[in-house]
Amino acid sequence: MLSGVLVAATAGIGGAAAQDLLTMDWPAIxxxxxxxxxxxxxxxxxxxxxxxxxxxxEGKYGIPVTIVIGDEDANLQKALAExxxxxxxxxxxxxxxxxxxxxxIKGDMLYxxxxxxxPGTDKIKADYLxxxxxxxxxxxxxxxxxxxxxxxxxxxxxxxxxxxWEEMVAFINENPQQFAFNxxxxxxxxxxxxxxxxxxxxxxxxxxxxxxLDLDASKVADWGAAWDWFNAIEGGVVxxxxxxxxxxxxNQGEVSLAAAxxxxxxxxxxxxxxPKGAVFYIPEFGMPGGADSLGILKNAPHKAAGLLFIAHVFxxxxxxxxxxxxxxxxxxxxxxPSDAQVGMEEIEQNSRLWIAGPYKSYFIDEFxxxxxxx
Amino acid sequence: xxxxxSIEAAAPRRRSRQPRPSLAAFLSLLAFALLVLWTGVPLxxxxxxxxxxxxxxxxxxxxLPPSLSLHSWRYVLGSTxxxxxxxxxxxxxAVVTLSSFLLGLPxxxxxxxxxxxxxxxxxxxxxxxxxxxxxxxxxFLGRIxxxxxxxxxxxxxxxxxxxxxxxxxxxxxxxxxxxxxxEILDAADNLGAGAVLKFGAVILPLAVPGIxxxxxxxxxxxxxxxxxxxxxxxxxxxxxxxxxxxTLGYHFVRTNAAVISLILLAPSVVLLLIAERWLKxxxxxxxxxxx
Numbered sequence: 172m173l174s175g176v177l178v179a180a181t182a183g184i185g186g187a188a189a190q191d192l193l194t195m196d197w198p199a200i201x202x203x204x205x206x207x208x209x210x211x212x213x214x215x216x217x218x219x220x221x222x223x224x225x226x227x228x229e230g231k232y233g234i235p236v237t238i239v240i241g242d243e244d245a246n247l248q249k250a251l252a253e254x255x256x257x258x259x260x261x262x263x264x265x266x267x268x269x270x271x272x273x274x275x276i277k278g279d280m281l282y283x284x285x286x287x288x289x290p291g292t293d294k295i296k297a298d299y300l301x302x303x304x305x306x307x308x309x310x311x312x313x314x315x316x317x318x319x320x321x322x323x324x325x326x327x328x329x330x331x332x333x334x335x336w337e338e339m340v341a342f343i344n345e346n347p348q349q350f351a352f353n354x355x356x357x358x359x360x361x362x363x364x365x366x367x368x369x370x371x372x373x374x375x376x377x378x379x380x381x382x383x384l385d386l387d388a389s390k391v392a393d394w395g396a397a398w399d400w401f402n403a404i405e406g407g408v409v410x411x412x413x414x415x416x417x418x419x420x421x422n423q424g425e426v427s428l429a430a431a432x433x434x435x436x437x438x439x440x441x442x443x444x445x446p447k448g449a450v451f452y453i454p455e456f457g458m459p460g461g462a463d464s465l466g467i468l469k470n471a472p473h474k475a476a477g478l479l480f481i482a483h484v485f486x487x488x489x490x491x492x493x494x495x496x497x498x499x500x501x502x503x504x505x506x507x508p509s510d511a512q513v514g515m516e517e518i519e520q521n522s523r524l525w526i527a528g529p530y531k532s533y534f535i536d537e538f539x540x541x542x543x544x545x
Numbered sequence: 546x547x548x549x550x551s552i553e554a555a556a557p558r559r560r561s562r563q564p565r566p567s568l569a570a571f572l573s574l575l576a577f578a579l580l581v582l583w584t585g586v587p588l589x590x591x592x593x594x595x596x597x598x599x600x601x602x603x604x605x606x607x608x609l610p611p612s613l614s615l616h617s618w619r620y621v622l623g624s625t626x627x628x629x630x631x632x633x634x635x636x637x638x639a640v641v642t643l644s645s646f647l648l649g650l651p652x653x654x655x656x657x658x659x660x661x662x663x664x665x666x667x668x669x670x671x672x673x674x675x676x677x678x679x680x681x682x683x684x685f686l687g688r689i690x691x692x693x694x695x696x697x698x699x700x701x702x703x704x705x706x707x708x709x710x711x712x713x714x715x716x717x718x719x720x721x722x723x724x725x726x727x728e729i730l731d732a733a734d735n736l737g738a739g740a741v742l743k744f745g746a747v748i749l750p751l752a753v754p755g756i757x758x759x760x761x762x763x764x765x766x767x768x769x770x771x772x773x774x775x776x777x778x779x780x781x782x783x784x785x786x787x788x789x790x791x792t793l794g795y796h797f798v799r800t801n802a803a804v805i806s807l808i809l810l811a812p813s814v815v816l817l818l819i820a821e822r823w824l825k826x827x828x829x830x831x832x833x834x835x836x
Contacts, residue, residue, distance in 0.1 A: 442597075
């Protein structure tokens with residue numbers, strides 16, 4: 172059923188992209204990859220895991236991998252700058268924010284569809300295969316991790332952390348300057364909280380925002396209520412400069428509750444920049460999470476090596492190492508570490524998808540205009 | 546006689562406005578203490594964060610790390626390309642400084658000492674590269690260098706960085722050349738000095754502070770450039786800013802960031818000491834003041 176949906180959905184994308192690689196068997200792809208001889212991977216985070224994977228991949232296939240970690244927008248600008256060249260320099264592209272995918276899909280810049288070619292993608296949540304941050308990826312990228320936004324607290328200072336939206340509002344009102352979230356233009360955990368606030372304040376769910384590649388103004392006409400709420404509580408919360416800034420303030424005792432990425436919390440505890448007892452959870456009022464994905468650009472000079480690399484890092488053992496090294500859960504449902512801080516049940520009940528890229532970009536811009544600059 | 550008297554009469558008044566030695570010493574000490582706090586505290590914090598033991602977090606209410614470890618130093622030195630990036634960055638910056646000097650020198654001389662129509666407009670136009678957003682320049686220049694098949698080459702990076710460094714070099718050299726008194730050049734002419742001798746024996750010595758100031762600006766411009774290097778140079782060439790993003794970017798880890806900051810401090814301090822030998826504060830003030 173799912174594959175049928177995917178085939179139908181991908182019919183209009185990709186056009187005359189080179190299909191020969193996708194019809195080859197894996198030994199032939201491996202031979203082609205070795206003939207290409209090298210691989211360039213561009214990402215904006217997760218360098219520990221990617222470096223480990225690069226070393227492992229080179230050891231197994233003899234193909235050297237260069238990992239370049241850059242700003243998400245810088246990666247996009249580089250891809251756009253090289254778009255019209257027959258051969259660019261980016262092979263595998265780590266796709267993060269919705270606006271990135273939106274640009275690549277709209278620009279017909281991704282090679283594929285590759286998802287069905289990679290062994291094990293049937294173990295991914297159906298939603299993740301079809302949408303990333305609300306933008307249809309239609310098999311042109313392989314979801315690679317499953318990171319969630321949520322709340323972090325120090326149990327020594329917070330006995331009863333908020334679960335429902337009413338409890339969240341009460342916590343903010345009763346504990347002035349004790350809750351931190353970052354400016355949504357400076358990191359995803361703040362975006363997660365702002366999205367949760369919009370959805371909970373408006374109370375009309377988030378399904379209507381999914382799948383749009385362009386903003387429908389009628390769907391954001393009532394968002395003023397959310398900005399009013401943020402303006403009312405602005406003096407009672409701490410708006411920080413980034414994901415890690417929120418965690419730093421929690422670590423230094425300035426606040427006792429903060430919005431955060433699950434992976435950042437794990438890395439913080441591991442590196443000694445968060446109390447060992449700090450607890451991450453996804454509140455019942457719902458905060459978004461989801462997969463980043465790996466894609467191959469249409470003008471990638473080493474497509475076979477790229478496909479082989481994606482297939483390699485998507486296998487269970489490599490996916491398990493992602494949690495170990497980066498604190499990110501796998502996008503595969505069959506790879507869940509025994510020591511995961513958030514159980515699958517909690518994820519299924521409380522985690523939400525990101526709303527579509529155009530709406531996410533809109534609320535980031537509007538938050539800056541309506542709240543920070545107000 | 547009258548003027549001598551007036552000077553004598555004025556002298557005590559001037560002395561009375563001088564701060565008393567004890568107050569001056571106190572203010573100097575206070576300024577020194579503030580300077581030490583201003584630079585020393587962040588440095589000490591960076592050292593402490595670089596030595597945090599992952600097993601014993603430095604968390605509230607601990608004032609100092611409970612225990613120290615070299616974990617972050619081992620991680621950074623073992624898992625990043627910071628060594629080769631430092632080498633690439635400093636080599637590139639040195640070549641860019643030289644090329645922007647060689648290209649900027651005649652331009653600056655013409656702008657300072659020659660009269661031609663549109664000279665003032667040209668002075669503004671040469672500043673354009675520093676007025677435009679970095680990524681916009683990187684995208685357009687990336688296209689041009691791509692057409693010339695100069696992307697992913699050291700020459701392409703030198704060319705691009707030189708374009709960004711030249712406005713500083715040209716502007717500072719122009720003000721330097723403008724400040725050279727015409728009488729000195731006339732005297733050299735009258736004494737029979739040829740163009741080469743006049744340049745080597747008169748102009749160059751007088752322009753050294755300006756050349757040094759322009760060179761430092763050019764060097765630092767190249768050293769800090771991210772957008773152009775990223776679009777044109779990576780993945781073949783990685784410099785300090787492109788490597789830094791992996792450690793200090795989206796998911797920066799404070800302990801590792803502290804290590805990187807301390808590593809990068811070393812060449813900067815060396816550069817500062819070299820600059821100190823060549824520059825006097827008044828020359829820099831002169832260059833800045835007329836920039």
